[in-house]
Amino acid sequence: MIQVRELTKFYGRKAVVEKVNVNIHRGKITSFIGPNGAGKSTLLSMVSRLMDADTGEVLLDKSKVKDMKSNDFAKRVAILKQSNFMNVKLTIRELVGFGRFPHCKGRLHEEDERMVDQALEYMGLMDMQEAYLDELSGGQRQRAFIAMTIAQDTDYILLDEPLNNLDMKHSVQIMKILRQLVDDLGKTVVIVLHDINFASVYSDRIVALKEGRIVKDGPTNDIINSESLREIYDMDIPIQQMKNCRICVYFNS
């Protein structure tokens, strides 16, 4: 379990995340939702030590993240950010191989190669593993980066808006894979999402932020209702039940 305690971050004088307390439960998909500028990405960055918090602390299975070695943390938690610009020419396989770095320090052993194969297989990238990253479409690139985090073989996978710039087909594909990672391999996934319907359909728990504070935190079914959504987004959003899915119809509200 990841426990976030009183986490605060200031940009200048403005608190973008203010005294946030939240628990991330093992073996579940937790979605962070909320309007733009609510502090979702900042919170995720602090949890994954990409950003230093001004006050507060993060505990990973009861031990303080601040006191952990970066490499040990990397064996347990993987983080994937929105933009992944780089000016090196890499093939998909080489990128995924980097996911093994915390374990092998750059020298891939037999076991590491096997994990890379598995990750490629899992993301359906086996056929194009020798393709260069800059020749890929947005969806393929995103899959390659997710394959890297899978190869990293961590219990926790944190993703910052992985559906950005993806079409419906690829978005669904990626969400299904994340669901499989949780159901089949017992991973814990934390994901920042913009589209509440993806959050509603795929996640187990939802954490809603607004102006740097947590306004809702609970199982998906408790959050996806018109009343809670009004509190989060200041919009009246009718909910339609379709089979097992609750769909938020926010387009004309």
Place this chain on the structure above:
Amino acid sequence: MRNSTKLLILTAFALLFCGLYLFQGLNGSYDYALPRRAIKVIAMILTGVAVAYSTVIFQTITHNRILTPSIMGLDSLYVLLQTVLVFFFGSTHFVLINQQFNFMLSVGAMVLFALALYHFLFGKGNRPIYFLLLVGIIVGTFFGSISTFLQVMIDPNEFMRVQDKMFASFNNINGDLVWWAFGILILTLIIGWRYINELDVLSLGRDTAINLGVSYQSVVKLMLILSAVLIAVSTALVGPITFFGLIVANLSYQFFNTFKHSVLIAGASVMSVIALVGGQWIVERVFSFSTTLSVIINFVGGVYFIYLLLKESRSS
């Protein structure tokens, strides 16, 4: 062609040029000419490796392929130091005559300056690395202006002395200094070698590097200090020559087309040995000293730099 084959061929060329430089037209002067040529060749190899190595690691940690470590203002500091020494003590004073003392003083000043810069920037909190570059540019320009100001006031004969120091030259190298530089270079190579795989990860960007467990802040700091030390040593040995690193680093990226820093750094180092030793051979034996190597390097480097700028602007 595999990268190891490419490296082997380049190394063969480098050895060929070293051999040519050492033995061509020696006329049996083994006692006099050979040791002097050997010192020069060693100095060129040291400088070449130091400049190539520091440029590649500097470009990796800044994620920018058209920067050289000279942006930290070290070369300007060196020129300023030499100008100030001539200005206040005159060109015949001990600090300028005793090359060993001058070398130590220059290296010490440059390394201290770099450490002060890092401490000031990274002492508290997490400032982005571009801060360092901006401060480096400003301080470097400031040093350059003071140097120019002092240079126009000193005696023209004394100015000749300063001018000698302002351009890289392999023609008057002190044998003892070469061994000092050699020791420092080996030390930095040993320290740097342990982080060679971390550099590969750093080239994926800050966030990915941290995700993969690299202690970003401390590795970047160490790499900046290593490249400052390397630049300080090569500058104090032969003069400002960092622009040259830009050429060999980028040639190495193009030629080897890999992310592996072990290959990139080795390739850039061998290429710079070829350029320096081969270039010096041409300057001495073909142009018979009618021009200097640094003039040729700056000319070729300038043209290549413009090419890189055009290419980068097209690709983005």
